Amino acid sequence: MNSGNYSNYSKEKLEQIKSKDNLENIKSNYFLQRIFDYIKKNKFLEIIKINKRIQNKLKISIKDYKEYCEYYTPIEIEVVPTEDKFGKFINIKDKKEYYHIYFNNNKEETNRNFLTKDDLCNKIKIKIDYQIKSFEQLFSDCKCIESITFTKFHRINIINMKVMFSDCSSLKNLNLNNCITNNVTNMNAMFSGCSSLKELNLSRFNTNNVISMGGMFSRCSSLKELNLSNFNTNNVTDMDGMFSLCESLKELDLSNFNTSKVTNMSAMFSGCTSLIKINVSNFNTNNVTFMGYMFSECNSLKELNLSSFNTNNVTNMSAMFSGCSSLKELNISNFNVQNVFNMNFMFYGCSEELKKKIS
Secondary structure (H helix, E strand, O other), X not given: OOOOOOOOOOHHHHHHHHHHHHHHHHHHOHHHHHHHHHHHHOOHHHHHHHOHHHHHHHOOOHHHHHHHHHHHOOEEEEEEEOXXXXXXXXXXXXXXXXXXXXXXXXXXXXXXXXXXXXXXXOOEXXXXXXXXXXXXXXXXXXXXXXXXXXXXXOOOOOOEOOOOOOOOOOOOEEEOOOOOOOOOOEOOOOOOOOOOOOOOOOOOOOOOOOOEOOOXXXXXXXXOOOOOOOOOOOOOOEOOOOOOOOOOOOEEEOXXXXXXXXXXXXXXXXXXXXXXXXXXXXXXXXXXXXXXXXXXXXXXXXXXXXXXXXXXXOOEOOXXXXXXXXXXXXXXXXXXXXXXXXXXXXXXXXXXXXXHHHO
């Protein structure tokens, strides 16, 4: 922040800088910081708005207060447990005082992160304070959850969502409309093993900074469709197993994907047994080194056009098309296998008719 020399600024700019300076001073002052504890109760902003004396005393603009309050307002999540409620419903790895949990109401807080069979609880409210920057494993392996809804999510400081919902096998409803992902870099296995999810709306996801999407939707065996037309994959380097074992997916349009930085596509669509149509026509594979098992067991696919694929740097194509028993048309005329050291079982289980066409 500015150290106090404001002589080169306009009056408007001067007030803005001073306001932010004062805000920083308050944040670093123990006694003034206690005032900001009201934020946790969502009261502070209203107190400042109606009290001109406090405004003048602290010399901070309402705009800066508002931004501060939004940034530090707890994220609120509503969780509905299954009928068989016994089990863990959230993983708490950081200090417990950063998590506030309420059963059925907002008045009585509990320190528990699990339910017992005796709990008469049909709704859980979770508030997570601003100190938390990572949601890694937040709901991982929490099998007693049926529904998760993010009701309030003002903050942009969350950077990690790795295995966030992994193996939530009872999860049927996931509402992420309010979820802010602007600065998230890791979505590895984020929804992996959500085997009861039949639909997933990610239309508001911002993936501009995501680097890893490996296994992101793997084992989402009930998903029948997935619209990723808004996904920005410009910075993604890992798509290993991204859609593997999505056994109910019938179509997948990834024509908007920028894969220029991706190095690993191993098992990307492996086990997508219902997939009959896939669009990877715009895939840039210049930097990809691993394609092993990429389309293995896609036994409903009848045609696959990979004419845009550059395989100059690929070293592994092991079992790449194994088990594609329905495949009749496969365009790999431009494939360069000069650097490939493993092509074992590349066409294992494919029809003899197809093998003759590509030989």
